[in-house]
Amino acid sequence: MKLQHYLGGLEGLGPVNFEKRVFVEPWEKRIFGIHVAMMALSSQLPLPKTPSEFKTVWTWADLRKGAESLNPFDYFKYRYYEKWLGGISGYFVEQGYITQEELEARTQKFLSQAGPAPTKRGDPAIDNRVTTYLIEGDSPKRDIKGKPRFKEGESVFVKNMPTVEHTRLPGFLRNQIGVVDKVYEGGYSYLCSTGPDGIGDPMPVYCVRFDPEKIWKGNIEKNVSIYADLYEAYLDKVAH
Amino acid sequence: MPMVERFHYPNDRETRNEARIRALESLLIEKGVITSDTVDKVLSFFETQMGPFNGAKVVARAWVDPAFKKRLIEDTPAAIAELDLPKGMAGAEGEHMRAVANSPTVHNLIICTLCSCYPWPVLGLPPYWYKDPTFRARAAREPHAVLKEFGLDIDPPVEIKTWDSSAQIRWFVIPERPAGTEGMSEEQLAALVTPESMMGVARVEPPR
Numbered sequence: 166m167k168l169q170h171y172l173g174g175l176e177g178l179g180p181v182n183f184e185k186r187v188f189v190e191p192w193e194k195r196i197f198g199i200h201v202a203m204m205a206l207s208s209q210l211p212l213p214k215t216p217s218e219f220k221t222v223w224t225w226a227d228l229r230k231g232a233e234s235l236n237p238f239d240y241f242k243y244r245y246y247e248k249w250l251g252g253i254s255g256y257f258v259e260q261g262y263i264t265q266e267e268l269e270a271r272t273q274k275f276l277s278q279a280g281p282a283p284t285k286r287g288d289p290a291i292d293n294r295v296t297t298y299l300i301e302g303d304s305p306k307r308d309i310k311g312k313p314r315f316k317e318g319e320s321v322f323v324k325n326m327p328t329v330e331h332t333r334l335p336g337f338l339r340n341q342i343g344v345v346d347k348v349y350e351g352g353y354s355y356l357c358s359t360g361p362d363g364i365g366d367p368m369p370v371y372c373v374r375f376d377p378e379k380i381w382k383g384n385i386e387k388n389v390s391i392y393a394d395l396y397e398a399y400l401d402k403v404a405h
Numbered sequence: 406m407p408m409v410e411r412f413h414y415p416n417d418r419e420t421r422n423e424a425r426i427r428a429l430e431s432l433l434i435e436k437g438v439i440t441s442d443t444v445d446k447v448l449s450f451f452e453t454q455m456g457p458f459n460g461a462k463v464v465a466r467a468w469v470d471p472a473f474k475k476r477l478i479e480d481t482p483a484a485i486a487e488l489d490l491p492k493g494m495a496g497a498e499g500e501h502m503r504a505v506a507n508s509p510t511v512h513n514l515i516i517c518t519l520c521s522c523y524p525w526p527v528l529g530l531p532p533y534w535y536k537d538p539t540f541r542a543r544a545a546r547e548p549h550a551v552l553k554e555f556g557l558d559i560d561p562p563v564e565i566k567t568w569d570s571s572a573q574i575r576w577f578v579i580p581e582r583p584a585g586t587e588g589m590s591e592e593q594l595a596a597l598v599t600p601e602s603m604m605g606v607a608r609v610e611p612p613r
Contacts, residue, residue, distance in 0.1 A: 181539055186533055284441065
């Protein structure tokens with residue numbers, strides 16, 4: 166069980182940090198740009214081939230798996246893009262694009278001397294593919310056969326899926342009953358198979374309304390409701 | 406106590422982070438994974454093509470055109486496509502968007518308890534507060550208390566609807582049009598709209 170899957174509703178955390186900047190330190194922009202490029206150059210996308218040496222798959226699911234696998238205290242300790250820097254550097258080493266020694270040596274070099282800006286290099290086709298990805302996106306929506314199992318207004322039970330590595334089912338909703346507010350058209354695939362957790366192949370997705378008074382009985386503000394978008398694999402009929 | 410005060414960080418935390426990212430980027434350029442322009446091009450795209458300036462225009466149109474507002478709520482991507490916005494309004498992280506409207510009886514708040522899902526084409530990149538685990542954890546159970554910390558008091562009779570972005574639908578809020586803005590042009594109205602108001606943690610303030 167991972168704390169990261171059960172964040173919603175966690176108590177005792179202290180005040181909210183109302184920091185409006187996107188990037189808190191200038192370096193954070195660079196890791197964001199690298200992540201976008203990796204998603205755009207990822208090998209499963211139906212985009213034109215480029216001379217990039219990036220030959221593997223990198224999606225949001227990979228980034229999320231990294232964050233979800235962290236020690237829960239580190240998850241709170243490190244800033245958002247610090248977690249990205251760790252996860253993405255680790256991926257490039259693991260996949261053999263660079264070695265840990267190279268990365269350490271180069272880091273030391275930049276620590277001890279202000280290196281020059283990188284010289285211009287690389288094929289513009291790589292950058293064009295990145296822009297194309299941003300403009301076209303990567304819609305998970307698919308046509309599916311058969312009808313959605315649940316209809317609007319129907320009560321549904323949220324299963325407690327055996328999540329191992331990664332999930333899109335918030336912990337606070339597990340074993341709760343909600344009401345289908347909207348059945349989205351068509352089916353939605355997920356970026357990878359989450360194994361026994363149950364998503365990956367195209368399936369209906371529902372917007373489900375929950376009464377927080379039932380989730381956190383006697384410990385909730387008045388006149389609030391919470392909605393979540395949930396994959397059909399996470400839902401069941403309510404037992405009578 | 407704010408969360409960061411509970412942890413010890415080395416004095417050279419940011420210097421190390423900066424050296425590490427420069428090392429990573431330069432190695433990736435040398436190995437032919439990305440080009441020397443890739444990161445700058447991505448950043449420039451978010452400064453000029455995808456950002457909260459698009460969402461502000463969408464909201465301003467909804468304020469002046471009730472029929473558009475209705476379409477925006479019913480079929481968000483189709484309504485957005487009617488406007489003269491940059492290419493890519495159904496692009497990355499905006500393939501399937503939904504807008505919800507605040508009213509005198511309902512206040513909407515968008516969160517993502519599992520990560521930081523955010524509608525890139527219309528809002529750009531999420532501000533730090535949206536990604537912070539403390540906000541994500543607390544907003545689910547105590548939205549009134551959290552909004553109060555943001556300086557936003559929601560009257561008790563108003564229902565707060567919190568939307569957790571747990572699948573691939575990306576959400577944003579159509580805030581209420583402030584009083585005293587009658588006669589303002591769409592462009593002037595758009596200038597009042599903030600990213601925070603389009604996520605439901607702030608009101609749109611009337612011009613001073």
